[in-house]
Amino acid sequence: MALSIRLASSLRPALAALHWAAPRQCRELSTPRRSEPSLNLGGIFPPLATPFSPTQEVDYAQLEGNLRRYASIPFRGLVVLGSNGEYPYLAPHERLEVVSCVRRALPRDRLLLAGSGCESTQATIELTVSMAEAGADVALVVTPCYYRGAMTSAALVHHYTEVSDASPIPVVLYSVPANTGLDLPMEAVITLAQHPNIIGIKDSGGDITRMGLMVHKTRQEDFQVLAGSAGFLLASYAVGVSGGICALANVLGAPLCQLDRLCREGQWQEARDLQHRLIEPNMAVTRRFGIPGLKKAMEWFGYYGGPCRAPLALLSPAQVEELRSTFSANGWL
Secondary structure, three states, rough: HHHHHHHHHHHHHHHHHHOOOOOOOOOOOOOOOOOOOOOOOOOOEOOOOOHHHHHHOHHHHHHHHHHHOOOOOOEEEEEOOOOOOOOHHHOHHHHHHHHHHHHHHOOOEEEEEEEOOOOOHHHHHHHOOOOOOOOOOOEEEEEEOOOHHOOOOOHHHHHHHHHHEEEEOOOEEEOOOHHHHOOOHHHHHHOOOOOOOEEEEEOOOHHHHHHHHHHHHHHOOOOOOEEHHHHHHHHHHHHOOOEOOOOHHHHHHHHHHHHHHHOOOOOHHHHHHHHHHHHHHHHHHHHHHHHHHHHHHHOOOOOOOOOOOOOOOOOOHHHHHHHHHHHHHHHOO
16 A cells, blocks of 8 residues: 555646546536546547557567557547557456556657556556556556456446545546446446545446446546447447447547547537447447457458457458448448
């Protein structure tokens, strides 16, 4: 705990430098929060794919190359070691080196969120502290799920409270039921939103009613809701989310930032037209073909995709053709 306190003190000036001024005025559809958030998460974050060499080693040179290409896109920040980063397949030392590599390349005015969720509370605390030391600004903590039958609301509140008490950096909750089989209960989210070191949630479930209720129930807290997919991004903005952490941003980062801007400026018809063109490509690189499809699509847009780590397999030629047709049919290729 002493280490956490020392780290918090040392990182506080850096975090203060990241605080944004109030966002520009726009036509909002949700009830305004009581005050501006202490750390503004508004905007688009790509959950970076981890590049691997043909021998399935982390390819840091290709990672740096992708980062240079992303630098021209107005992302709010980057996410490393999320689901699309093949986090479960990385060794502990690789996870920390990926964070360090991205931090060195990332301007200080852009946030770095790093996945640090483990199955045990103790391991999550230790990795979160290490992520902060490596340069992460915010910890993205997925729900523990191996013993999902025991993961009651009370157990999850206790887990996240212990992690957030010990973390030297702010925490964002991460609910991704497609991977974990576990939705972070609404009552747990509302309780945890009151914790001073928990600043938001990434919700990848796609239930807009749930997301709107989260925004409404936490509107008096220093807490922000982030959409976890590009497929329902416009609908999420309509109910008041702050931004999105979207796999498709690895491929179509500029159009997603444009959608973010259109929604903030209240240009809903243009936003709707753009959203429609993003739905099928997003489904293709998430539900249908997953990370192998995401990495293949990245290559068509000038990024390094490369192989995944086994047991994730390359797409078949027929799948590649179907993926390409999806992007072409929506005017992206």
